[in-house]
Amino acid sequence: MQDTLTDAQICQPxxxxxxxxxxxxxxxxxxxxxxxxxxxxxxxxxxxxxMKMQANxxxxxxxxxxxxxxxxxxxxxxxxxxxxxxxxxTGIKRLYPxxxxxxxxxxxxxxxxxxxETIHACNRGENITIFFVNNGIYGMTGGQMAPTTLPxxxxxxxxFGRDTExxxxxxxxxxxxxxxxGTYFVSRQSVHTPANVRKAKKAIEKxxxxxxxxxxxxxxEIVSNCNSGWKMTPLESNKWMEENMFxxxxxxxxxxxx
Amino acid sequence: MKEIRLMKGNEAIAEGVIxxxxxxxxxxxxTPQSEVLEYxxxxxxxxRTGMIVLQAESxxxxxxxxxxxxxSGKRVMTSSSSPGISLMQEGISFMAGTELPCLxxxxxxxxxxxxxxxxxxxxxxxxxxxGGHGDYKMIVLAPASVQEMYDFAKLGFELAFKHRIQVMVLxxxxxxxxxEKVELDEQVPRWTDEEIVKLHxxxxxGKTPDRERNIITSLDLNPVKQEIINRNLQKxxxxxEETEVRFERIMCDDAEYLFVAYGSSARICQKAVSLxxxxxxxxxxxxxITLFPYPSxxxxxxxxxxxxxxxxEMSAGQMVEDVRLSVNGAVPVEHYGRLGGIIPAxxxxxxxxxxxxxxxxxxxKTH
Ligand SMILES: Cc1ncc(C[n+]2csc(CCOP(=O)(O)OP(=O)(O)O)c2C)c(N)n1
Ligand code: SF4
Ligand SMILES: [Mg+2]
Numbered sequence: 001m002q003d004t005l006t007d008a009q010i011c012q013p014x015x016x017x018x019x020x021x022x023x024x025x026x027x028x029x030x031x032x033x034x035x036x037x038x039x040x041x042x043x044x045x046x047x048x049x050x051m052k053m054q055a056n057x058x059x060x061x062x063x064x065x066x067x068x069x070x071x072x073x074x075x076x077x078x079x080x081x082x083x084x085x086x087x088x089x090t091g092i093k094r095l096y097p098x099x100x101x102x103x104x105x106x107x108x109x110x111x112x113x114x115x116x117e118t119i120h121a122c123n124r125g126e127n128i129t130i131f132f133v134n135n136g137i138y139g140m141t142g143g144q145m146a147p148t149t150l151p152x153x154x155x156x157x158x159x160f161g162r163d164t165e166x167x168x169x170x171x172x173x174x175x176x177x178x179x180x181x182g183t184y185f186v187s188r189q190s191v192h193t194p195a196n197v198r199k200a201k202k203a204i205e206k207x208x209x210x211x212x213x214x215x216x217x218x219x220x221e222i223v224s225n226c227n228s229g230w231k232m233t234p235l236e237s238n239k240w241m242e243e244n245m246f247x248x249x250x251x252x253x254x255x256x257x258x
Numbered sequence: 259m260k261e262i263r264l265m266k267g268n269e270a271i272a273e274g275v276i277x278x279x280x281x282x283x284x285x286x287x288x289t290p291q292s293e294v295l296e297y298x299x300x301x302x303x304x305x306r307t308g309m310i311v312l313q314a315e316s317x318x319x320x321x322x323x324x325x326x327x328x329x330s331g332k333r334v335m336t337s338s339s340s341p342g343i344s345l346m347q348e349g350i351s352f353m354a355g356t357e358l359p360c361l362x363x364x365x366x367x368x369x370x371x372x373x374x375x376x377x378x379x380x381x382x383x384x385x386x387x388x389g390g391h392g393d394y395k396m397i398v399l400a401p402a403s404v405q406e407m408y409d410f411a412k413l414g415f416e417l418a419f420k421h422r423i424q425v426m427v428l429x430x431x432x433x434x435x436x437x438e439k440v441e442l443d444e445q446v447p448r449w450t451d452e453e454i455v456k457l458h459x460x461x462x463x464g465k466t467p468d469r470e471r472n473i474i475t476s477l478d479l480n481p482v483k484q485e486i487i488n489r490n491l492q493k494x495x496x497x498x499e500e501t502e503v504r505f506e507r508i509m510c511d512d513a514e515y516l517f518v519a520y521g522s523s524a525r526i527c528q529k530a531v532s533l534x535x536x537x538x539x540x541x542x543x544x545x546x547i548t549l550f551p552y553p554s555x556x557x558x559x560x561x562x563x564x565x566x567x568x569x570x571e572m573s574a575g576q577m578v579e580d581v582r583l584s585v586n587g588a589v590p591v592e593h594y595g596r597l598g599g600i601i602p603a604x605x606x607x608x609x610x611x612x613x614x615x616x617x618x619x620x621x622x623k624t625h
Binding site: 054055056057058060061067068070074075076077078079080081084087088089090091092094095096099116117120 | 281282284310312314315316318319320322323324325326327328329330332334348349352356451462463464465466467471472473474475476477
C-alpha cells in the first residue's frame with residue numbers, strides 16, 4: 001500500500017474528504033478571521049445543497065455582521081431591517097407555503113430590537129427556520145453590550161462589566177421561545193470544534209427538514225465567538241466561550257419533536 | 259349590468275383589493291380603519307381568491323411582512339391610521355430603498371400623539387414629503403368618495419407595479435366611515451407563481467439554474483454606487499411627476515377664485531362652490547387626486563386666471579405649501595383649516611374665501 005496519494009488520486013470522488021459547497025459564492029468572507037459566522041454560513045449552505053433545495057429557498061439576512069450574507073450565499077435573499085427578519089420571513093412564507101424560508105440573525109437583531117417579531121413569529125408557529133448566532137455582543141457596531149452579554153462582561157457600552165442591577169440580565173431567548181407552543185424544534189449548538197460542527201450540522205439538517213412538516217417554527221441557536229468584539233485572539237475567544245458562555249447557554253437540543 | 263352595493267369607505271377598499279387580485283394583507287387594528295381587516299376576515303378571502311390575511315402583532319411587523327411578500331413579487335398591502343403609519347415608516351423607507359411595490363392605506367385621524375379618532379388631514383407632510391428616512395417619495399392617491407376608495411385599490415396596485423413604488427391611499431376618517439353606493443368590477447385573477455417569475459424577474463422566488471440569484475437590499479456602502487442608486491430613484495420620481503398626475507377640475511373654466519382641496523375637504527369645497535355660484539361668485543375647485551405627483555402645472559395655469567386660491571385642509575396648513583410652490587407668488591394663496599377632528603362646513607369655507615379675497619378687494623376699491 002502506498003502511504004501518500006498523488007494529486008490526481010486526491011481529486012477522485014472516493015478520496016474526497018471535504019470540498020467547498022457550490023452554494024457559497026466566490027466572494028471573500030468579510031468576517032474577522034476566527035469568527036464563527038463563516039462556518040455557520042457554510043453549514044447551512046451545505047445542507048441546502050445536499051437537500052437540492054437551492055431553487056426552493058428564500059433567505060432573509062439581518063442587520064449585523066451578517067448583513068452581507070447575500071454576498072456569500074448563492075440563493076435568493078432579502079435584506080431585512082434590524083430585527084424584522086421574522087416578520088419579513090412570515091410575509092414570504094405565508095405567500096409561498098411550499099418554499100423553504102429561513103432567517104439568519106444575530107443576538108442584538110433577534111433578542112433586542114427584534115424581540116417582538118421573534119416571539120410572535122414563534123408563537124404563531126410560522127413554518128420558517130431561524131438560525132440565531134449568539135456571540136453575546138453587537139459585533140457589527142463595534143462591540144457594544146447585547147441583551148445576551150454575560151454578567152460582568154466588558155463591552156464598549158459596559159466598560160466596567162455588565163452590571164445586572166442597572167443593565168439588566170442576559171436574556172435566554174432560546175429557552176423562552178422553546179416554551180411557546182408554536183416552536184417545533186429548538187436546539188443550541190456551537191461551531192468552534194470539528195465535533196461541534198458535526199453536531200451543529202445535524203441540528204441544521206433537522207431544522208431545514210422539519211420545515212416541510214408544517215409543524216411550526218424550527219430554531220437553531222449557534223453560540224459563537226466574536227474575537228474582535230471580545231478583544232481576544234480566536235483561540236482565546238473559543239476558550240472563553242467554553243468557560244463562560246456554555247455554562248450560561250448550555251449546548252444541546254432544547255425542544256425535540258415527540 | 260354592473261354590480262352596485264352600499265358600502266362604507268373602508269369596506270369598499272377591502273372589497274377593492276380582493277377584486278384587484280391582492281395576494282396578501284398584513285395589518286393591525288386601529289380606529290377609524292379596523293373595518294378593513296374585519297371585512298377581509300369576514301369575507302374568507304382564502305376560500306374566495308386564495309388571498310392571505312394575517313393580523314400581525316404590530317404595525318412594524320405588518321409593514322415588514324408586506325416587505326417580504328412584495329420582495330417575492332406578490333400583490334401585498336397593509337392599512338392603518340396615523341399612529342400606526344408612523345410606526346411603519348421604517349419599513350416604508352426600506353421598501354423605497356429596494357423599490358418594492360405595495361399598497362398602503364392611511365385612514366387619517368387627528369394627531370399629534372394619540373390625538374383623536376376623528377378625521378383629519380394632518381398626515382399630508384408625512385405621506386407626500388417622504389415620511390421615513392432618506393430621499394424618497396411614494397405615489398399618494400387621495401380618494402374623495404367611497405367609489406374612489408374602491409377604485410384606488412386596483413389603480414394603486416397597477417401604479418405600484420408599473421413603477422416599482424409604494425402607493426399610499428391617503429384617506430381620512432370621514433371617507434373611511436361614510437356609506438355610499440359603489441359600482442364593483444369583475445374579479446382580477448391573482449397571478450400564478452409562474453406568472454410572477456415572468457412578470458417580475460427581480461423578485462426572490464428561489465434561484466433557478468437559468469438565472470443569477472436575486473437579492474433585495476437597500477444597502478450599498480460604496481458612496482459612488484449609493485449616489486447612483488439615489489440618482490436613479492430621483493429619475494423615477496421625476497418620470498412619475500411627468501406621467502402620473504391626476505386631478506379633477508370643478509367649475510374651473512370661468513373661475514375667478516379657486517378652492518384647492520383633496521379628500522373630505524374637497525367634498526366640502528364642492529358644496530361651497532355651488533353655494534358660491536348661487537350667490538354669483540365665480541368660484542371653482544381644483545381637487546388633486548394624486549398628492550404626489552402634485553398637479554403643480556395645473557395650478558400654475560390656473561394662477562394666470564384666478565384672483566386668489568384658498569387651500570382648505572383639515573390641518574394647520576400642509577398642502578398649502580405645495581400650492582404656494584406651484585403658483586410661485588403669481589397669485590395670493592391663503593389657507594383655511596380645522597384641526598382636532600373638526601370638519602369645516604361648506605358655508606364656513608365660502609365665508610373664508612369671501613373674507614380673504616372678495617371683501618378685501620371691495621374694501622380696497624372703496625378706499
Ligand atoms: C434601527 C437600527 N438601529 C441600530 C442599528 C445599528 N446596528 C447595526 S448592527 C447592530 C447590532 C448587531 O448585533 P448582532 O445582531 O448581535 O449581530 P452581530 O454583528 O453581533 O453578528 C446595530 C445596533 C441599525 N442598523 N438599525
Ligand atoms: S466583529 Fe465579531 S461577529 Fe463580526 S465578523 Fe468580527 S468576530 Fe465576527
Ligand atoms: Mg451579536
